[in-house]
Amino acid sequence: MKRIIWQKATLAVALAVFSSTAAMGQPTPDEGKDWKRDLAERIQLHGYAQGGFNYTHQGSDDTNTFEIKRVLFWADARITDRWSFLFMHDFSSVVQEYYTNYRLTRNKALTVRLGQFKNGLSIENPLSPTAMEAIDVYSEGVTYLTGCGSDPLLGVQYGRDLGISVYGETDNGKLRYELDVMNGQGINRKDRNPEKDFIGRLEYRPMEGLNLVATGQIGRGHAVATSVYNLAIQVGQNYRRNRWTIGFDYKSKAFNAHGEYLEGKDGSALSRGAYITGAVPLGETKCDFVASYDFFNFNTDLNMDQHKAIAGFQYWFYQKCRLQVQYVYKSAYTAGNAFIHDDCHAVMCQMQIRFH
Secondary structure, eight states: OOHHHHHHHHHHHHHHHHHHHHHHHHHHGGOOHHHHHHHHHHHEEEEEEEEEEEEEEEEEEEEEEEEEEEEEEEEEEEESSSSSEEEEEESOOEEEEEEEEEEOOOSSSSEEEEEEEEESSSSSSSGGGGGGTTTTTTOOHHHHHTTTTOOOTTTOOTTTEEEEEEEEEEGGEEEEEEEEEOOOOOOTOOOSSSSSSSEEEEEEEEEEEEEEEEEEEEEEEOOOOOBBBBBTTTTTTEEEEEEEEEEEEEOOOOOEEEEEEEEETTEEEEEEEEEEEEEEETSSSSSEEEEEEEEEEEEEEOHHHHHEEEEEEEEETTTEEEEEEEEEEESEEEEEEEEOOOOOEEEEEEEEEOOO
16 A cells, blocks of 8 residues: 555546646746647557467466466656656556656756666666567566566566666767666665665677677575575575676678676576567568577576577567567476476467557
């Protein structure tokens, strides 16, 4: 209940600030200007939905289900040419983001962000699911290390956290940096230890279409549950939680591809992996062939390695709207408190509708 009240209060304050600030900058009716149009131009509305059908053969079990994965709506309010506010809600889940940006320089060299937002760890985490090739979105390593969903010690964080960030770009966008100072406890939560997480990100574009990315995190987690991947850490325990990644992202008319090497350490347990994902347009058909290979070892001391392969197609039937069909193979999976080395096969179909 407190969390809901806090979210509503935050939104109310932000909208009040926006309304008062925008109103101060509006012409009076006597000046003969359309202040309603100006206000509408300052607020952009966005949204998308992803849902579909999944069939899975895992062990001796076969399951199939229709599901709604995400239904997101967000409003981006431009208060001034340097100051903006964003609020994002997932109607199939919880409030995802609410933050304000203020650009300190005339160019894009330095901007400050305050609130709840995606952290800068890895290539994939800051990206929208609508831009990802795979239906199950992020690689296993990114999902685990950034807290997108599979780290039981911290629970589901959706790759987001509360904190402050400074970021910017120089040299006509060839060099971009980001530094986040965050709670480290995930979305809509207070910090449960006195230490903060520091996340750094550096991007360099040596040529058109190619982006080289290195990221890292230093921090301490507070376990909210036990983990099958790390039995040494108990509920309520504070533990070292460090990560680093290095990778590339390449885009051209012929094909798109991105890949990354990742490592993380929770207490004394080391996890590492790598992935590469790409899409190739099939002529002028608005259809792409999509493929991905992903390896991740959740705990190198316990040989918790998993291989994942994806192959399929996506058809862009209208701008950012698409239909996806993919086959997914995994060499291992978790069931309850057990990590099982056994084949898992799945066929996934998904429809994506997005506006703006």
